[in-house]
Amino acid sequence: MPIRLHDYWRSSAAYRVRIALHLKRVAYESVPIDLLTGAQRGDANRAVQPQGLLPALVVDGIAITQSLAILDWLDAVYPDPPLYPRDPLARAQTLARALVIAADIHPIDNLRVLKRLETQFGADQPAKDDWYRHWVIAGFDALEAMAPADGPFLGGAAPDVADLCLVPQMYNARRFAVPLAAYPRLVAADAAACALPAFAAAHPDRVARSTA
Template sequence: MRLYDYWRSSAAYRVRIVLNLKGIPYESVPVNLLAAEQAGAENRARNPQSLVPTLEVDGAMLTQSLAIIDYLDATYPDPPMLPRAPLARAAARAQALVLAADVHPIGNLRVLKRLESQFGADQPAKEEWMRHWVGAGLDALETMAGKAADGAAGGAAGEGPFLGGVAPGLADVCLVPQLYNARRFEMDVSAWPKLAAVDAACAEVAAIAAAHPDRVRPA
C-alpha cells in the first residue's frame, strides 16, 4: 500500500491518522505541493484532480480522503471509524463533513492562490479569509458536539473524550488537522473548548500523534 502524501495537507493528514489507528503498514511517497508537483503529469495520472492524497492499493488508485477512509474502514474494520447505529452514524458523518466538505476546501492552497491571482488578495487578506471560514465551521461543530454530549444529535456518541465517544472516529480524524491549521493561522482554539478538549485527547493517542505533520515532514 502506497500513500502519495504531502506532510501539511489536511486531507492526507486524515488518511495517515486512519492508517495508523488501524495499524496498516504503508509506504509514503511525498508530493511537494509548494513545488507544484501535484500538477505534474505523473500525479495527474494517479489523481485527475491534481490533488493529494492518493492511496495505491494493488495497482488501483484511490482518491478523496473520505472515500479512502471508507475503503480502509470496509477492508480493515477494527477499529471502526463510524458507529453502527444509523442515527449515530449519520450524526458522525455530519460532524466530519462540516470540516472535510464545507470548511477545508474553501481554505486549501489552490483556493488561496486563486484569491491572489484573480482578486489580488495579499497574504493578510488570505489569512483573514481562512480564519473566517475555519471559525464558522468550528462554531458549528462546537454546537454539534454539545448536542451530542446532551444526547440530542440523532444518537451521536456522547460518552468519552472524543467526538466519536470512547474512541476516535471519523469526526475526530477530520478535526485534528483542522485545529492544526487553525493554530497555523494564529487562531485561539480555546474559543471552542469542547473541540480543544477533544483535540487534546487525540494528541494523547500514539497513532494520531505519529501522523502529525511535524513527525512526517521530509528532512
C-alpha cells in the first residue's frame, strides 16, 4: 500500500513516526510541510490534517493523524518489531512514559504555543526559552523516576513507543540548552536508541529540508 508522510524535518511528532517507519522497514514518501512558513495551515495539509498540524500518514488515500495513533496503526499492521508490550500492565506503564512527553511536555512547548506566548503576552525569546525549559524539566523529572533501572532503553532490552517519544524530545532539549545531568537514565536510553540505524536514519539532520 502506498504510504505518504506529511512531515517537517524538525517536528518532534513527525520524528517519532519516521523512527517507527524505519524500525519497521516500511517504505514511505515524505511530503515536506514547512512549519516556519505556516504551510501546515494551508489547504493542502488541512485536507488530510484538519487541525493544520503535523504529522499525517496517508495510506491508500486515507489519512491517519496524531503521532501516537499513527504509531498504534503501524504496530498493528507491521508488528515486527513491536512498539508495545503484550502484557497489559507493562503496556500501560509504557504508554504512561510515552504520554509524559507526548501529552504533557510537547503540546505546551510546540511552535504554536510559543508563538501565542509572544503575540498575546509579549514574551520575548528568553522568556519563551525559559517556558520551554520549565516544562521539559518538569516532565523529565518524572520520566527519570519512571524509567526502568535495567535499560538500556526505556523499553528495557529493546526500544518501545516511549523511546520513540524520548529521542525527539531529547533532541529539542539540547537545542534549548536544558541541563541533562540530573537524568542519567534518560541520557543513556537516548544514546542507546540513537546508536541504532533506524533512529539515525530518522534524525532531523538526515531529513530533506525542502518546503511544501
